[in-house]
Amino acid sequence: MNGKQTQQRISIVLGAFTLGVVLLNSSHAAGEGKAQSPAYQSSIRVPDQQNGERGEAARLAALARIDASRASSAALAQAPGTVLKVALDNENGNLVYSVEIKTASNEIKDVKVDAGNGTVLHVDSAGDEEEDE
Incomplete structure (x- = not known):
C-alpha cells in the first residue's frame, strides 16, 4: 500500500x-x-403498549376509575359545547380520556381528563396537536 x-x-x-x-x-x-x-401527569400511570392496540384498549379500560360519561361531563364543564368523540388513551404513560368538543364558535377542543379522578388536565384546540409534532 x-x-x-x-x-x-x-x-x-x-x-x-x-x-x-x-x-x-x-x-x-x-x-x-x-x-x-x-x-x-395523571393519577394513573401506565407503561407503553405491549400487546398491540386491541390488547392495550382492554388493559386501559380495566385501569380506568371513571367512565366515559363522567369524563364527558368534566370536559363539558371546562369547554362547553357538543361532545364529538370520547376515547380512553395512554398519553405518554398517562391514562386519560381524550374528549373532543365542538364549541358554539365551531372550534374543536381536545380536553384531556384524568381517567382516575375526573380532573381536567389539559385543553387545547384540536389543530394544536399536529403543530407540536
Missing part, C-alpha cells in the same frame, strides 16, 4: 468519525430542548 492510499483511508475514517460525532451531538441537543409532551 502506498502513501497516497494510506492517506485516503485515514481521511475516510476521520470523515466517518466526524460525521458520527456530529449526528450524535445533534440528536442529543434536540432531546434536551424539547419538553415532554404532554406536560401533565
Whole structure:
C-alpha cells in the first residue's frame, strides 16, 4: 500500500468519525430542548403498549376509575359545547380520556381528563396537536 492510499483511508475514517460525532451531538441537543409532551401527569400511570392496540384498549379500560360519561361531563364543564368523540388513551404513560368538543364558535377542543379522578388536565384546540409534532 502506498502513501497516497494510506492517506485516503485515514481521511475516510476521520470523515466517518466526524460525521458520527456530529449526528450524535445533534440528536442529543434536540432531546434536551424539547419538553415532554404532554406536560401533565395523571393519577394513573401506565407503561407503553405491549400487546398491540386491541390488547392495550382492554388493559386501559380495566385501569380506568371513571367512565366515559363522567369524563364527558368534566370536559363539558371546562369547554362547553357538543361532545364529538370520547376515547380512553395512554398519553405518554398517562391514562386519560381524550374528549373532543365542538364549541358554539365551531372550534374543536381536545380536553384531556384524568381517567382516575375526573380532573381536567389539559385543553387545547384540536389543530394544536399536529403543530407540536
